[in-house]
Amino acid sequence: MDEGGTYRVxxxxxxxxxxxxxxxxxxxxxxxxxxxxxxxxxxxIAAIWYKEGERQLGSGQIEKAIECxxxxxxxxLGDRTYTLALANALAAGDHDAEAEQTLLRLRExxxxxxxxxxxxxxxxxxRGDVPDAVRYYQNALYGRWTGSQVDERERQLRIELIRFLLxxxxxxxxxxxxxxxxxxxxxxxxxxxxxARFFLEAGDxxxxxxxxxxxxxxxxxxVDALTEAGEAAFRLGDYQKADQYLKAALELNPAAQKTHQLxxxxxxxxxxxxxxxxxxxxxxxxRLLRGFEQARQRLESCLxxxxxxxxxAELVGLEDQALGLEPELHSKRPPDSELIRSGTELIYAIExxxxxxxxxxxxxxxxLLLIGQKHSGAQQ
Amino acid sequence: MSTSNLLFIKxxxxxxNHIFLALTxxxxxxxxxxxxxxxxxxxxxxYLLFGIAPSYLRYILVPTLMSLVTGFLLAKFFPDARGSxxxxxxxxxxxxxxxxxxxxxxxxxxxxxxxxxxGHSMGREGPSVQIGAGIGSSIGKLxxxxxxxxxxxxxxxxxxxxxxxxxxxxxxxxxALEEIIGDMNAALLGSTVxxxxxxxxxxxxxLGNSPIFHVPAYHLVNPAELLAYVVLGIAGGIVSLAFCKxxxxxxxxxxxxxxxxxILQPAMGGLIxxxxxxxxxxxxxxxxQYVDQAMNGGLLLKxxxxxxxxxLVATIVSYSSGNAGGIFAPSLYLGAMAGxxxxxxxxxxxxxxxxxxxxxxxxxxxTLFAGIIRAPMTSVFMIFELTQDYxxxxxxxxANMISFLISKRYQPVPLYHALLEQDDVHMPQAGTRQVSGxxxxxxxxxxxFSLVPPHSSIQQASVIAAQTDAQSVLVGSNGLYxxxxxxxxxxxxxxxxxxxxxxxxxxxxxxxxxHPDQPLELLLDRLAKNPGLLPVVSRSQVDRVEGVITPxxxxxxxxxxxxGPKESGE
Numbered sequence: 040m041d042e043g044g045t046y047r048v049x050x051x052x053x054x055x056x057x058x059x060x061x062x063x064x065x066x067x068x069x070x071x072x073x074x075x076x077x078x079x080x081x082x083x084i085a086a087i088w089y090k091e092g093e094r095q096l097g098s099g100q101i102e103k104a105i106e107c108x109x110x111x112x113x114x115x116l117g118d119r120t121y122t123l124a125l126a127n128a129l130a131a132g133d134h135d136a137e138a139e140q141t142l143l144r145l146r147e148x149x150x151x152x153x154x155x156x157x158x159x160x161x162x163x164x165x166r167g168d169v170p171d172a173v174r175y176y177q178n179a180l181y182g183r184w185t186g187s188q189v190d191e192r193e194r195q196l197r198i199e200l201i202r203f204l205l206x207x208x209x210x211x212x213x214x215x216x217x218x219x220x221x222x223x224x225x226x227x228x229x230x231x232x233x234x235a236r237f238f239l240e241a242g243d244x245x246x247x248x249x250x251x252x253x254x255x256x257x258x259x260x261x262v263d264a265l266t267e268a269g270e271a272a273f274r275l276g277d278y279q280k281a282d283q284y285l286k287a288a289l290e291l292n293p294a295a296q297k298t299h300q301l302x303x304x305x306x307x308x309x310x311x312x313x314x315x316x317x318x319x320x321x322x323x324x325x326r327l328l329r330g331f332e333q334a335r336q337r338l339e340s341c342l343x344x345x346x347x348x349x350x351x352a353e354l355v356g357l358e359d360q361a362l363g364l365e366p367e368l369h370s371k372r373p374p375d376s377e378l379i380r381s382g383t384e385l386i387y388a389i390e391x392x393x394x395x396x397x398x399x400x401x402x403x404x405x406x407l408l409l410i411g412q413k414h415s416g417a418q419q
Numbered sequence: 420m421s422t423s424n425l426l427f428i429k430x431x432x433x434x435x436n437h438i439f440l441a442l443t444x445x446x447x448x449x450x451x452x453x454x455x456x457x458x459x460x461x462x463x464x465x466y467l468l469f470g471i472a473p474s475y476l477r478y479i480l481v482p483t484l485m486s487l488v489t490g491f492l493l494a495k496f497f498p499d500a501r502g503s504x505x506x507x508x509x510x511x512x513x514x515x516x517x518x519x520x521x522x523x524x525x526x527x528x529x530x531x532x533x534x535x536x537x538g539h540s541m542g543r544e545g546p547s548v549q550i551g552a553g554i555g556s557s558i559g560k561l562x563x564x565x566x567x568x569x570x571x572x573x574x575x576x577x578x579x580x581x582x583x584x585x586x587x588x589x590x591x592x593x594x595a596l597e598e599i600i601g602d603m604n605a606a607l608l609g610s611t612v613x614x615x616x617x618x619x620x621x622x623x624x625x626l627g628n629s630p631i632f633h634v635p636a637y638h639l640v641n642p643a644e645l646l647a648y649v650v651l652g653i654a655g656g657i658v659s660l661a662f663c664k665x666x667x668x669x670x671x672x673x674x675x676x677x678x679x680x681x682i683l684q685p686a687m688g689g690l691i692x693x694x695x696x697x698x699x700x701x702x703x704x705x706x707x708q709y710v711d712q713a714m715n716g717g718l719l720l721k722x723x724x725x726x727x728x729x730x731l732v733a734t735i736v737s738y739s740s741g742n743a744g745g746i747f748a749p750s751l752y753l754g755a756m757a758g759x760x761x762x763x764x765x766x767x768x769x770x771x772x773x774x775x776x777x778x779x780x781x782x783x784x785x786t787l788f789a790g791i792i793r794a795p796m797t798s799v800f801m802i803f804e805l806t807q808d809y810x811x812x813x814x815x816x817x818a819n820m821i822s823f824l825i826s827k828r829y830q831p832v833p834l835y836h837a838l839l840e841q842d843d844v845h846m847p848q849a850g851t852r853q854v855s856g857x858x859x860x861x862x863x864x865x866x867x868f869s870l871v872p873p874h875s876s877i878q879q880a881s882v883i884a885a886q887t888d889a890q891s892v893l894v895g896s897n898g899l900y901x902x903x904x905x906x907x908x909x910x911x912x913x914x915x916x917x918x919x920x921x922x923x924x925x926x927x928x929x930x931x932x933x934h935p936d937q938p939l940e941l942l943l944d945r946l947a948k949n950p951g952l953l954p955v956v957s958r959s960q961v962d963r964v965e966g967v968i969t970p971x972x973x974x975x976x977x978x979x980x981x982x983g984p985k986e987s988g989e
Contacts, residue, residue, distance in 0.1 A: 052438050052562055056445065059558065063448045067621065070452050073459050074625045084471055109717075113708045116629045129717075136716030136775065144633050 085115035092124060101132040119145060126158055135162050153182035157196060164203050173212065176200040194223055198233070205240050213241045221246065228258035235267065247271045248280075255284070262291045266298055273301060276413050278308045307406030313383055314414055320373035327382050330410075331368055333403045334389040335361055341397040354396060357389050387411025439568065443575055443610045444617050446558055450551030450576045451583035451618025455625050457528055457547055458584065464536025465704060478538070478700065479693035485537035486689030486742060489530045493741065494682040497526025502738060503542075503745040504531075504549025506835040508577055509599055510844050514958040517556055517570035524553025530743040538696055538703045539689070540733035544584045545745020548599075551580025551618075571607050574599040578611040579618035585747075586631050588612075588619040590801035597794045598835070601847075630805070632711050635777040637811045643771040645817060651761045651779055651786060652818035656825025658757045659790025662731055662750070663826065663834045669739035670841055681741070688740025692733055699729040705748045706730070713759040713780040720763040723780075727756035746834070750791040751784045758783015778814075781806065785815050790822035793833040843961045847936060860942055861935035863976045864955040864966030870895045871904070871922055878918040881909045889969045890951025894926040899962045902926035905950045932956045935965055942968060 092107030108125035115121055122145055129138035139162050146155045160175030180196055197220050204213035217237050224230045235250035251268030254261055269284030285302040289295060309315075313326040338361065342354050364385060367378055390408040394400050400408055468481045493501055499520075504527055511519045531546035555576025559569040578595035582588040592611045596603050639645075673684050680687075695702060701709045709726065712718050718726070734749040762779025785802040789795040802815050830837070836846045869887065871880045871894045884892045884906050894902040904926040912918070912925050931948040933941065933955050946953045946968060957963040 055562060056438065056441050059445045059449070063445055063452065066449065066452045066456075067625075070456050070459070071625050073456065073463075077459055077462060080466065084466075087471065109708075109712075117627075134717065136777075137712070140633070140635050140715035140717075140777065143636070 081114040085111040085118065085121060088114065089121050089124065092128065096128060096131075101128060104128045105132055105134070119149075123154065123158075130158060130162055135165060138162060150178070151183045153179045153184045156182050160200075167207070169207050169209060172203060173200070176203070190223070194220065194225075197223070201237050205237065210241045213237070214243055217241060217243070217246070221250065226257060228254040228261045228264055231257065232261070232264050232267065235271070239271065244271050244274050248275060248277075260291055262288055265291065266295065269298070269301065273305060276409070278305050281305045282309060304402070304405050304409070307403050308409050308413075311403065311406055312410045312413075313379055323379060324373055327379055328368060330386045330407050331361070331365075331382060334386040334407060337393050337400065337404050338389050341393040345396050353392050357385070357392055360385055361389065383411065383414060387415060439610075440613070442558065442562065442572075443613050446555045446572060446576050447579040447614030447617030448621050449554050449558070450579035450614065451621040453524075453528070453550050453554055454547040454580045454583035454618065455622050457532060457550060458543055458626075460528070460532035461536045461543055461704065464532050465538075468537055475697050478696040479690070482538040482689035482692045482696070483686055484689075485533055486539070486685040487683070489533045489537075489742060490682050490685035492526070492530050493685065493743065497523065497530055499523045500526035500530050500549075500743050501741050502743065502838065503545030503747070503835070504547075505545045505598065505745065505747070506839045508549050508552040508573060509601075509835060509846060510839055510959060511552065511556070512570060512573040512599055513601075513847055514844070516566045517559065517573040519549070519553040519556040519573070521553060521557040524550045524557065527553065527743060534685070534737070534742040535704050535744045537689070539692055539737040539742050539744055540702045540704070540706070540730060540749060541737050541742065541744020542746060542748025543705055543744070544581055544747035546743060547580040547584035548577045551576040571610065574607055575610045575614045579614035582615040583618040583622035585801075586619065586622060587801050587804040588615040590797055590804050591615045593800045594794060594797040597796050598792070603796065631707055632805060633715060634781060634805050635715055635775065637778050637781065637806050637808045638774045639810055639814060640774045641772045644769075644773050645814060646771075647761070647765040647769055647773055647779070648782060648814040648818045649821060650765065651758060651783060652821025653825065654757055654761050655754065655783060655786030655790050655818060655822035658727065658731070658753055659787055659822055659826040660829050662735070662753065662791055663830045663837070665731065665735045666739055666746075666834070667837055667841070669735045670838070673739050673741060674841065684740045685742045688736045688742055691736045695729060695733045695736075699726060699733075701726055702730045702733045706752050707748065710752055710755040710780075710784070713755040714777045716775060716777050718759060720760060723756045723759040723763070727753055727760065730756065746791065750787045753791075754784035754787030755780040756783075757787060778811075782811065782815050782818050786818040786822045789819040790826040791834055793823065793826065793835075795819050795823050845934060845958050845961055847934065847958070858939045858976075858980070859935065860933045860937050860955045860966075860968060863939065863942065863973060864935070864968050865972045866966045868893065868964070868967040870898075870900060870964070872896050873901055873921070873923050875922045876919050877909055877912045877922055877925065880904065880922040881913060884909055888971050889967070891949070893952070893954055893964060893967070894922055895962070895964070898964055900954055900956075900964045901962065902928040903930040903949070903952065903954070930954070932961070933968065934958045942973075946970070946973070
């Protein structure tokens with residue numbers, strides 16, 4: 040072939056290339072259109088399956104709902120709503136492994152989505168994986184929230200996390216979350232009571248009492264808040280406050296037997312403490328003698344029950360001490376501060392020992408034990 | 420040669436290269452578009468035929484009736500469009516210089532979409548490869564490319580089509596080199612990569628970036644867990660073997676049925692598939708959504724085991740009954756189910772901690788692919804491309820290697836080649852492939868040979884045999900041979916008084932043969948097995964004799980070439 044002929048062939052090839060390129064563009068446009076139409080069809084079918092899935096889920100048919108959501112996600116690949124619905128249904132149907140994989144896929148594309156992190160947290164919580172659950176809960180808490188009532192939903196989520204932590208004996212972590220929760224509480228007695236109960240469970244009675252007090256402030260007729268505030272104050276040894284709260288609670292609910300009992304003990308603690316300030320010598324002596332007599336009776340009763348039992352020697356020793364102190368206490372001269380202190384200590388020692396040997400004390404014995412605890416704590 | 424002529428040739432070559440590069444890109448785009456359209460066509464057909472929630476009756480009727488249509492089309496118009504498309508593409512590349520008629524590509528598109536869309540348990544990747552290669556070949560012919568260039572377009576277009584069909588461009592390139600060309604060092608790497616990238620860009624711009632599978636994060640939790648992958652490799656090898664053997668036997672059974680049933684065979688398969696679909700609708704079509712579920716812990720142990728068995732049977736039935744569709748996707752499906760099953764069992768019973776069963780389903784996909792398709796490198800790259808995680812490589816290679824070795828030990832001929840052999844097409848094996856520049860049967864054979872017609876008597880055969888120097892003669896007619904008979908045997912038959920008996924009574928049809936591309940060393944070996952005559956037959960039609968080699972022709976050839984080995988292009 041000569042030079043001109045060769046060029047003609049090449050030019051023909053270039054022409055063909057251009058023609059093919061044009062055809063390729065045309066086929067591309069056609070294919071794109073077909074794909075778009077098919078995707079629209081897919082989307083319509085997916086919506087049908089999604090609705091059916093919702094219906095099945097509403098009627099408690101979780102497995103059928105899963106199948107429907109699965110079809111919806113197959114027809115509308117990557118649709119977050121359908122995939123999240125599938126993940127939730129899978130979790131509800133105890134298909135935890137697949138639910139987790141589905142959620143992790145969703146999380147990959149949006150790691151800050153609060154809803155996805157929350158579901159992952161619940162799955163981790165379900166399998167008892169504390170570190171993962173805490174991580175996902177916190178991701179959810181500090182993630183991106185959509186929809187309405189975000190603050191309330193966030194608060195509920197924190198409460199869920201606190202419940203989980205308390206359920207897994209993670210008190211320190213729970214307390215951290217509780218302190219945050221405390222700052223986010225709405226002005227509602229119920230919310231403060233709930234927080235106070237969590238504080239109690241986490242072992243922080245002080246904060247519990249504070250929240251009960253706020254609840255009472257917000258709703259003076261809240262019996263639960265008053266009762267539990269009284270109990271918290273009682274537990275903290277703040278018997279004055281306990282007395283106030285419990286009395287207020289009983290005014291609203293006089294039939295509360297337990298509150299009556301607690302108030303009775305509280306009143307005894309307040310009325311029978313020989314070390315109380317602003318008492319006359321006589322009053323102080325009377326309280327000391329009343330307590331001493333009660334403790335001796337308790338000791339004798341306990342000794343008769345535990346003649347050969349554990350701690351008998353200690354009880355006998357205490358009886359000897361009581362016998363030694365008795366004459367001085369009964370003398371007519373007012374007791375000096377040293378005698379009052381040693382008398383109170385002996386009463387506490389007897390109540391403590393009898394409590395260990397013969398069971399929890401009741402009534403005045405309980406009050407004497409609490410008085411002793413109060414002063415021994417103060418000394419320490 | 421003058422300087423201006425040299426300059427002209429240089430510019431010409433440069434321009435040719437540019438045109439070939441542009442052609443590669445355009446073929447990549449068009450093959451990719453064809454693969455995407457094929458995927459859409461399958462999906463559309465499925466919706467059209469089955470609707471949203473098909474009834475049992477529909478499950479039975481759709482594949483049966485649609486297979487009647489495709490059976491007719493395949494028998495009357497597109498006989499080359501049956502089956503996967505990968506072996507046919509390989510055959511076109513190796514035996515037919517890359518020539519694939521446009522009609523085949525069109526037929527594959529039409530029948531493939533109808534077969535897979537009507538519920539047959541087959542894959543879209545194999546047909547996409549053949550459709551893409553057909554487009555490449557047709558465009559090459561339009562450009563009047565040289566045979567070598569035309570041949571090179573086949574793997575280029577095949578890689579592009581696979582890249583768009585499976586969304587793994589690197590694995591598609593490796594597949595083209597490993598499976599279609601059969602040479603990982605092929606010079607076509609650059610063109611294949613270009614076409615593959617062009618195709619995947621087209622695919623993603625149309626269908627989006629969503630991956631085919633939602634691959635779970637892979638974790639090897641304990642070094643001892645590698646032992647579990649040994650178990651997976653063994654299980655994968657067994658399932659691969661069961662699939663290959665089952666498919667070949669079932670296909671042999673269908674091929675052994677009377678010829679008039681050929682048009683009805685796809686419908687027979689369709690009926691069986693319909694029954695299977697009633698119980699296991701999950702095996703319908705490609706079924707990647709269930710592979711996804713297996714990988715993500717969405718299927719129970721029993722379900723995965725049953726789906727593995729159901730898919731195995733369904734794919735064997737669909738393929739062997741002569742429908743159009745591939746085994747690429749079914750092998751991945753089987754792998755995911757088998758892997759998931761092993762994963763769950765290991766998780767429950769292994770004495771060491773193991774990862775999620777989903778990881779086993781993932782590795783299982785590669786394992787079955789290596790065992791069935793026998794393309795271990797493609798398998799490794801494919802799974803790696805899906806996971807993009809180095810951690811998966813060692814377990815994957817262990818399981819793949821074991822599965823591959825088990826499959827190879829008990830099924831020495833790879834499945835694609837075995838399927839071609841059933842069609843009387845013999846593919847060159849790596850060990851027997853012609854080395855460039857070496858002497859081959861084509862150079863040595865003589866085309867001067869006679870065939871003894873099968874209806875001849877032994878007496879007539881002896882006359883024909885006497886006219887040749889060879890110790891044997893071939894029996895056959897019209898260039899097709901049916902057997903071979905030695906002169907000694909003819910002599911003995913004549914002495915025993917059987918002169919008028921037909922020659923076929925003493926001919927043997929079990930004789931060695933060679934193909935034109937096979938090298939001299941192999942010919943000597945084969946000639947030693949045959950009594951003095953080695954027929955050289957076509958690869959694409961093994962009973963068509965292209966020439967014969969006798970000891971005399973060998974000696975004559977060597978004498979002619981005493982000057983030294985043949986030079987390239989001679």
